[in-house]
Amino acid sequence: MYDGALGVIVGLECLETMRESGCEPKVPLELIAFVGEEANLLGGTFGSRAVAGLVKSSEDFEQKLAQVGFSWEDVQAVKRSREDYLCYVELHIEQGALLETNEKKIGIVTAIAGILRLSVKVMGRASHSGTTPMHLRKDALVDAACLIQEVNRLAVAANSDIVATVGEISISPNLANVVPGQADLMIEIRGSRWEEMKGIEAQIRAWASDQIEAQIEIAVEKHPQSLPNSMQACIDEASQKRGESYQYMFSGANHD
Secondary structure, eight states, rough: OOTHHHHHHHHHHHHHHHHHHOOOOOOOOOOOSSSSSSSSTOOHHHHHHHHHHHHOHHHHHHHHHHTTOOOOHHHTOOOOOOOGOSSOOOOOOOSSHHHHHHTEEEEEEEEHHHHHHHOOOOOEEEEETTOOOOGGOHHHHHHHHHHHHHHHHHHHHHOOSOEEEEEEEEEEEOOOTTTOEEEEEEHHHHHHHHHHHHHHHHHHHHHHHHHEEEEEEEEEEOOOOOOOHHHHHHHHHHHHTTTOEEEEEEEEETOO
């Protein structure tokens, strides 16, 4: 219930409070409510990408725009340049439990996580589960399970803010009496340092090359983004002045 909308409501409350108290800012302030944050027909983070000028036109995309009541002119109308703003800040509820666990109220975000997703096809040999002895099997799901364990091990061994997850998997032919001949899975790696994320990918590829028969392709690449030290310092100073507990942390949710 606090995801996203909280930042808009708090931004509005800040502006109203400043106006009521007669505070006059040194620069103009603007409240923005972005549309289409989550996955949708126009792609995730649609509103903020439109403002940042990152939405590309195509005949197919303009047809999708029309389906939701927008036009390409609407997208162009909200486009801004980097020079239009000094900074942008959003209050957002934490998507995890780090602050609660550490009994802190404020998280000062140092970076927004990057996302690297690897689409993996593990090959085995489909065969009858009753007539194929264990020593003659090439079970794709067993190999995939070993890969999943290795992904988890590498993330733990990194001992950093790197996280790695396999949350999507399917097997073929997916029958109770058939040894799986193929397993398809998605590996997701997140972190604040791109070089470290690519290092985990390299280790996964090396292990797979040595241990199993698999094809690995890059499905998604989104680089992490560091946030300005000046803004971090402002939030640090404000937290200290108010006596609020805080800690520095990176945002594992890619767009929050």
